[in-house]
Amino acid sequence: MALKHQTLGHVRLRHEDTNEIILIPAPSLNPNDPLRWSTPYKIYIATLVSLAMVMCNFMAAGPTVAMVEIATDFKQVGDTTLTEWIARAAYFFNNSSLLQGVSCIVWVPLVVKYGRRPVYIGSLILYFFMILGAGLAKTYAGELTTRTILGIGAGAGECLAPITMADIFYLHERGYGMAAGVSLGIIISGLITISNPWRSIYWVGAGLVGGLLIVVVFFFPETAFTRTDSPDNAHTLEDISHKDSYWQTLKPWSGKVYTSEPLWRMLVRPFGLILIPPVFWATMVMSVTIGFLVAVASNFATAFETTYSFEPWQSGLCFISGIIGCFLGTFAGGPFSDWVADVFTRRNGGIREPEMRLPAIIPSLIGCPLGLVLYGVGIAKGWHWIVPTLGLGFLSFSITQxxxxxxxxCVDCFRPVTGEVTVTQLAFKCESYPHSTIILHAFKLIMA
Structure with missing residues (x-):
């Protein structure tokens, strides 16, 4: 099937005569090509990178369930009020969120140039030791420093997941694995605090991340692959190469450089991409929704304790609604959005336009404001705890979907620069930091 005269985002996804899906990008016969891996193996890789993303958010937001205990632990005798220290403790998590986004400016160029595997290993090592440092810190400055650097390590897992998904899945499959949330970390952290101090959250997190690091070192292959796309045929075959042995895949770095483009150019590109309307819009969707999640995650434990006299573990269990929302949002943002795009592709004679996916976002346009209203008004009016809990569910659904x-x-629009689009969105996601901080200070004044 000829692919000449195609532009970014404008591709023929179905054959004009048979209506069968055309494989884009074109797979090769090289056994090391990730597109040729078996479906079960692809699912394993997708599960692993999704787990890495969950673990990044596990420690980035999970300990917020013990916000009151953390603030009490660091508060000095005769110092300012506990309410003031709760606001100060929130900076532990806001700074992590900030660096999680900003660090992607550095991580993604390294990923694009040197491959996925060395960055996964290096970032997880940094993340692991900063988790230990945060659990051991005895002073406010020490905790703030380790939590801030922790965000740098966590940022790699967040930006690597969508890039890895683009490595192993075809265009028509890409919506399946690109969603994550923080609810699981908050629930587990809450349960840990039933009979253990808040620092135990970090010991559990270190164990989980350490286990993930071992799996990545021994069982995660390099997914970066250089292929030559044919302008004439989406099924062009390349020369067959030998399949790498298991021992060859254990190298932290394959020794390959996947682009000759200088790092400095990839570092500055996101600042130009943000000016492109589709990228700016998608970045604002991520920034605003995640900004509200940061604000809610940083105060919900205090809010539920004040309004409903909940223990930290009880507040954490309220995020079960967030887990449910994430699962539903994963379906609505993945298979459902793929189905919507495929319906419009058929109607358009097999030509896929990126905008054909956008009608699928309508549920989030309703769910996000509804969730915020249920949470905010429910807490303010002292309504039954199920009301703000439902709000958390709607908010998690909308963020995920x-x-x-x-x-x-955006990936459909700008496939050749997927990495740079990813880093642009995740880096400018840190715009959520200032407005979430403003919300937290407003909440502090209301509670005072």
């Missing part, structure tokens, strides 16, 4: 649809839309 809305950011997934908008992100995959």
């Amino acid at each position: 809305g950011t997934n649809v908008s992100f995959v839309y």
